[in-house]
Amino acid sequence: MSEALLRxxxxxxxxxxxxALKGISFEVNKGEIVSLIGANGAGKTTTLHTITGLLHPKEGKVFYKGEEITRIPAHKIVSMGLVxxxxxxxxxxxxSVYDNLLLGAYSxxxxxxxxxxxxxxxxxxPRLAERRTxxxxxxxxxxxxxxxxxxxxxxxxxxxxxxxxSMGLSPLLVGEVFEIIKSFREAGKTVLLVEQNAKKAMSISDRAYVLENGEIAMSGDSRELAEDERVRKAYLGA
Amino acid sequence: MNFIAAIINGLSSGGTYAIIALGYTMVYGIAKMLNFAHGDIIMMGGYAMYIALSLAGHPILALVAGIVFCVLLGVAIERYAYKPLRGAAPLAVLITAIGMSYLLQSLAQIIFGSAPKMLVKLQVPGFFMIGSLRVDYSTLITLIVTVVVMTALTVFIKKSKPGRAMVAVSEDRDAALLMGINTNAIIAITFAIGSALAAVAGYLMLMKAPSLSNTLGAMPGIKAFTAAVIGGIGSIPGAMVGGILLGVVESFSYSIPALAPFTEAVEFSILIVVLLVKPSGILGKMRREKV
Known part of the structure; x- marks a missing residue:
């Protein structure tokens, strides 16, 4: 098996x-959309912050393209292709909108x-193009x-x-945001998605991990997880 | 004619305050701290100019020496005194900055003594007349330097890549990190620019009044800090507006005999009025998160 893009x-x-995180392990393979779902305070944002270097873990490691990035400062990670x-x-x-975009290319x-x-x-x-100034x-x-x-x-x-x-957006815009995320994959990019809107997240992702109190409680194929009784009760409101 | 003279003098001393205030406001905006040693960096730059004048004797060389020394000093202070406190309680940083201020003043006194040094070579004698209005060359130079500094800084912030990064760091340090911006480097650059401006301001001050002692930067530092708060601390145009406003008020107050003895009280009361009417300062913004 080839090395995962993110491990x-x-x-x-x-x-x-x-x-906040109690020894979690997971991986994201190239070309996948993987979602990380869980309640408020489960540790989703903490996980992302640790991956991109805004937080440093007490234990454990983060590998990106097979290289350990656990201690690399946040500002150096972007240029490795992880945003x-x-x-x-x-x-x-x-x-301005344009300057914001330029800062995206800062490194x-x-x-x-x-x-x-x-x-x-x-x-x-196109809406950003119209409003670039x-x-x-x-x-x-x-x-x-x-x-x-x-x-x-x-x-x-x-x-x-x-x-x-999708936080705080109208249902119409939520749909638009998820379409854009799908377009990322079509453009050959890999996505790790944290969402409160578990239903939507699972509908576009290949695999999902369920985070509960800083631990991975469940994981698997998104479609199968979405059928799971526990997941449905706790996160899909069914 | 008195009125116009007061305006011109006010613009000139206000320009100097503005240049100092820019250092306070940029450091506050980007490093989120009040560098109360900023005024004393002016003073240290003065002594660097004094040494350069004794060795080389040319005012321009003195200015260059002052700028270089202030930049090195400012960056070193940030690196060794403030950076270790990044993330510490604001009060700890504030006390450190005040301590740094006293440290610099005492150092200067130990090294150079308490008797003021006279940097007469920096003086620009002479004046010209517009009608019956007398304008000193030193006033004119100060006005020109102020305009040049403000324009250059504005263009730098708006058009250059490090300028954009500075705005980004001042708005949201973590988001800036996620863009790949080395925030520590940007903070160091900010201290370098602020300290270079302090050296320029020190030169302008000594050009008008060549007496240099270890408290040279104390009062202008406090006034420029006041100017930065009046304009809205963290805002670059705010520091410019606040500095100019303070200078003009000071100059008018001096020109009215009944008010002249109370000039400093008048200046600081503008601060109180502004803070009562608009607590964030004239151009300061209270940002709200948009969801």
Whole structure:
């Protein structure tokens, strides 16, 4: 079996005395959409923050493309092709839409390719193209999510880690966001998705992990998990 | 004519305050700390200029020496005194900055003594007349330098890659990290720029009044900090507006005999008024998360 694109091994993370992650292990293979679902406080965001270096684990390791990245500082991870779209979009409100997108390409030096990439992203998100000179803070919530995703694409990632991309959006926009995530896979990218909207997440992902109190409670094929009685009761509201 | 003279003098001293205030506001915006040693970096730059003048004797060389020394000093202070406290309680950082201020003042006193040094070579004598209005060359130079510094800084922030990164770090440090921005490097660059501006401000101050002592930066530092808060701390245009406003008010207050003795009280009361009316400062923003 070939090496997984992302492999998390026995990860334990503490906030002071509180153990937020209790030795979790999972992997994401190239070309997959993998979702990580779980209740509030289960450790989903902590997991993502640890993967991209915003938090450092007490124990355990993170491997990306077979290379250990556990102790690599966050700002060096983007250029390895692993990008994190944080919860709450976290766009730079005081900068223009265009400048936000440019910051997505901050760690790249290939000017021509950045330009090409920029045109592609503006074509994929016409609303951002229309508003490119506007301050990002004036965008609607949905547009801000598009901007956060477009900005991530400008780092030319292989693996996109998305934290609650549908949070706070209207049902129509939620659908749009999930279509975009599917388009990432069609463009050959790999996705690790954290979502409260477990139903939607499982409907587009290949595999899923269920996180409960800092531990992986269940894992498997998304379609099979979605049929599971426990998952349905706890996360799908059925 | 008195009115116009007061405006010109006010713009000139306000420009100096603004240049100092820029250092406070940029460091606050990006490193989220108040660098109360900022005024003392001006003073240390003054002594670097004093040494350069004694050795080489040329004002421009002195300016260069002052800038280089201040940049090194500012970056070193950040690296060894403030960086280890990143993530510490704000009060610990604040106390460290105040301690740094006293450390620099005492160091200067130990090395150079308490008697003021006269940097007469920095003075620019002479004036010209516009009608019956007298304008000192030093005032004119200060105005030009202020405009150049503000324009250059604005262009740098808006158009350059490190400038954009600075805005990003000031808005959201973690999100900036996720863009691949080395936030520690950006903070160091910010201290370097702020300290270079402090050296320029010190030069302008000594050009008008060449007496240098270890408390040179204390009062201008406090006034520039006040200016930064008036304009909205963290906001670069705010520091410019606040500095100019403070300088103009100061100059008017001096020109009115009844108010002249109370000038500093007048200046600091603007702060109180602004904070009462708009607590975030004139151009300061209270940002709200959009969902």
């Amino acid at each position: 998390v091994e026995d990860l334990s993370v503490y906030y002071g005395m509180i153990r 994190h779209v944080p919860e709450g979009r976290r766009i730079f409100q005081g900068l 790249r030096k290939d000017k021509d390719e950045i330009k090409e990439n920029m045109e592609k992203v503006l074509a994929q998100f 506007q301050l990002a803070g004036t965008l609607s919530g949905g547009e801000q999510q598009m901007l956060a995703m477009g900005r991530a694409l400008l780092s030319n990632p292989e693996l996109i880690v998305l934290d609650e991309p």
